[in-house]
Amino acid sequence: MSLPLLALLPDPPPRQVLGSYPSPVQPLPDLARRIGARSLSVKREDLNGTTFGGNKLRALEWLLPSAGRFIASLGGYGSTWCAALATAAKATGREAHLALFPQPWSDAVAGALATTAAHAEVYLASTPGRLPLAIARAWLAARSAGASTFFGPGGAEPLGILGSVNAALELAQQVEAGELPPPAAIVVPLGSGGTAAGLLLGCQIARLPVTICAVRVSSPWIASERRVRALATRARRLLRRYGLVLPDLHPPLVVIKHHLGPGYGHPTPGARAASALLAREGIAAEFSYTAKSAAALADLAASFPHLCLWHTFDPRLAPPPLVELPRLHRARTYAESLWPLPKST
Numbered sequence: 001m002s003l004p005l006l007a008l009l010p011d012p013p014p015r016q017v018l019g020s021y022p023s024p025v026q027p028l029p030d031l032a033r034r035i036g037a038r039s040l041s042v043k044r045e046d047l048n049g050t051t052f053g054g055n056k057l058r059a060l061e062w063l064l065p066s067a068g069r070f071i072a073s074l075g076g077y078g079s080t081w082c083a084a085l086a087t088a089a090k091a092t093g094r095e096a097h098l099a100l101f102p103q104p105w106s107d108a109v110a111g112a113l114a115t116t117a118a119h120a121e122v123y124l125a126s127t128p129g130r131l132p133l134a135i136a137r138a139w140l141a142a143r144s145a146g147a148s149t150f151f152g153p154g155g156a157e158p159l160g161i162l163g164s165v166n167a168a169l170e171l172a173q174q175v176e177a178g179e180l181p182p183p184a185a186i187v188v189p190l191g192s193g194g195t196a197a198g199l200l201l202g203c204q205i206a207r208l209p210v211t212i213c214a215v216r217v218s219s220p221w222i223a224s225e226r227r228v229r230a231l232a233t234r235a236r237r238l239l240r241r242y243g244l245v246l247p248d249l250h251p252p253l254v255v256i257k258h259h260l261g262p263g264y265g266h267p268t269p270g271a272r273a274a275s276a277l278l279a280r281e282g283i284a285a286e287f288s289y290t291a292k293s294a295a296a297l298a299d300l301a302a303s304f305p306h307l308c309l310w311h312t313f314d315p316r317l318a319p320p321p322l323v324e325l326p327r328l329h330r331a332r333t334y335a336e337s338l339w340p341l342p343k344s345t
């Protein structure tokens, strides 16, 4: 199926097809009843690709064509952005150099790191304070190898945001086709902000009267309302340059702050409970992203009777690690020295 965004752009930027769309929406009537919502639907972004999916796949489709052969970026040890970037870069003949900072260890982190390390050069920072050095090493290695590009955390760049703009347009089409009731709120994890910014913009373009509830899952210096709005403004400018006329309607954005817990990647009791409930519906939600967003649903149901949960995480990017790579072992040692006795996912 052609992307709804492409139908609106007279002169679109180049795109590397990686996923298959639309991702399905799944109604969860039992869970809706349990949390007191009139309806709850899940946008299954985990199913938007054939070999791997998730929200970052959509961003990479627009980011990769503008990238050099050598790419540097950063993320947590278990970053699915890094796992997705490493996989897509290799599949398209590129080489990724990735600086990784520690986060609490879990099976999901080990799986994502195994995927990242299998497809990219990784530079492990032993503590968060050593991240700048790891970034410098990754960037120098990419630069000295040839034509190089640096992507910020999460790939939150205007071009990449087009992926989530398209996802919102896709959802609007699914609402129109009667696949889900018009949601009063879309509940989405807020990490680097690109996904929430794209949904904000996509709902503006689709004239979908919905509130974007972005659940903070990473540090407030990056996961903030200000940053989401700034990213949306930059992506809006980009779309105008590509010939899109935008309606004068601005969907509300609410940042939900209290589900982060001690920090990025730290499991919280609410995330554990939400993950268990979603598992009963056949949805694998790890503790860094979707489970923390799902933990916010019950509080939102009173104000937003029709809810749509954005499930961004594809467990195929974090399979159980089959090999004990030395780097995996080292990362685990660093993580466990910072956060002793971590609970396994």
Ligand SMILES: Cc1ncc(COP(=O)(O)O)c(C=O)c1O
Pocket: 054, 055, 056, 079, 080, 081, 154, 156, 189, 190, 191, 192, 193, 194, 195, 196, 289, 290, 312, 313, 314
């Ligand atoms: C699986 C997953 N979900 C959600 C997010 C958060 O999205 P964003 O960084 O666009 O805010 C990320 C970020 O890396 C992610 O990997």
